[in-house]
Amino acid sequence: MTITARLALTDTGEAADLSAFLLRLLRFDRAAAVRLQAVGPGEGDGDGVLAVFGRLPLGGSGALAVRTVRLGGLDGPVDLTVSAGQLLDGVDAEAGSVALPAPVTGPAWAGLLPPRTGWRPVGAPPVAEVYPELMAGVQEFRERSEAVPAHHRGRTVLDALADEIWSRPVTVLPELPLRALHAAYVIGFLRPGAPLTVHRAGGWLRLSAPAGSVAVRTVAAPGAGLGLSPVR
Numbered sequence: 001m002t003i004t005a006r007l008a009l010t011d012t013g014e015a016a017d018l019s020a021f022l023l024r025l026l027r028f029d030r031a032a033a034v035r036l037q038a039v040g041p042g043e044g045d046g047d048g049v050l051a052v053f054g055r056l057p058l059g060g061s062g063a064l065a066v067r068t069v070r071l072g073g074l075d076g077p078v079d080l081t082v083s084a085g086q087l088l089d090g091v092d093a094e095a096g097s098v099a100l101p102a103p104v105t106g107p108a109w110a111g112l113l114p115p116r117t118g119w120r121p122v123g124a125p126p127v128a129e130v131y132p133e134l135m136a137g138v139q140e141f142r143e144r145s146e147a148v149p150a151h152h153r154g155r156t157v158l159d160a161l162a163d164e165i166w167s168r169p170v171t172v173l174p175e176l177p178l179r180a181l182h183a184a185y186v187i188g189f190l191r192p193g194a195p196l197t198v199h200r201a202g203g204w205l206r207l208s209a210p211a212g213s214v215a216v217r218t219v220a221a222p223g224a225g226l227g228l229s230p231v232r
C-alpha cells in the first residue's frame with residue numbers, strides 16, 4: 001500500500017472508533033471507498049479534525065455516514081477519496097495514528113457532500129420514542145423480503161422494498177425519513193440514551209449523535225463538504 005501521509009490521533013480510543021466505523025462500512029461493501037477531509041487549527045477545533053464520509057447502500061437512495069476523529073496535529077488540509085479497506089489497514093491503534101493510502105477514483109456520491117454551513121435545527125427526537133418504530137421497520141423488511149420467492153428476490157426487488165419502508169416519515173418528527181434512523185442504527189451511532197438532533201440545510205437533513213452523524217438528501221441539492229467538528 002502506498003502511503004501519502006500519516007496522521008496522529010489524539011488517543012488510541014479515536015483509532016479504535018475509526019476502525020469500528022470502517023469495519024461496519026466494509027460489511028456492506030468490501031470495495032467501499034471513503035471521502036476524507038481534514039482541517040487543522042484555525043479551520044476546525046483543537047489540533048485538527050479528520051472527517052470520514054462513507055455511503056450506506058440502504059435501498060436505491062442510500063445515506064452518508066460521517067465519523068470524525070480528533071487529530072494530534074496536522075501539517076496541511078487533506079481532501080481525498082481512498083479505499084476504506086486500505087484506510088482500515090493504515091489504522092495503528094497502539095501508536096494512535098492512521099496512514100492515508102493513495103487516492104482512488106471516487107464514486108459519484110463522493111463528489112457531492114452536504115454543505116459546510118447553513119444548518120438550522122429541526123428537532124431532537126428521543127431515542128426511546130423512535131427506536132420501536134425503527135425496529136418495526138426492520139421486522140417488516142425481514143418478513144416481506146422473506147415472503148418474496150427466492151427466484152424473484154434480486155437486488156432490484158429488495159431495493160424497492162427498502163426504499164418503500166425507509167422513505168416513510170418518523171412519527172415524532174415527520175420531516176425526518178426512517179432511512180436516517182436506520183442508517184444510524186446499522187453503522188452503530190444509534191445507541192440507548194444517546195441524544196439525537198436533526199438539522200436541515202437546503203435539500204439535506206443531518207441526524208447527529210455523539211458517535212457520529214448521518215446525512216440524507218431529500219431533494220437534489222448542491223454541496224461541498226460537511227462542516228468538521230469533533231464528536232466526542
